[in-house]
Amino acid sequence: xxxxxxxxxxxxxxxxxxxxxxxxxxxxxxxxxxxxxxxxxxxxxxxxxxxxxxxxxxxxxxxxxxxxxxxxxxxxxxxxxxxx
Numbered sequence: 001x002x003x004x005x006x007x008x009x010x011x012x013x014x015x016x017x018x019x020x021x022x023x024x025x026x027x028x029x030x031x032x033x034x035x036x037x038x039x040x041x042x043x044x045x046x047x048x049x050x051x052x053x054x055x056x057x058x059x060x061x062x063x064x065x066x067x068x069x070x071x072x073x074x075x076x077x078x079x080x081x082x083x084x
Contacts, residue, residue, distance in 0.1 A: 015062055
């Protein structure tokens, strides 16, 4: 917080930005933006790893992201991919 305002407000995830909208409007926007967000995610993954995003890459729920459980899911997925 700075001067009573959240400094991270403009950097919130899409789901958080849509939270205050009516459910139907939030759902419409989320559906409309999903392809562009998926493309951006693939491009970021490729930029960071030098590889294309694997088809079986795990998807994480908001609850998993907030709780940190996504880390366990990711490492279990990664371990399964590297074992013979």
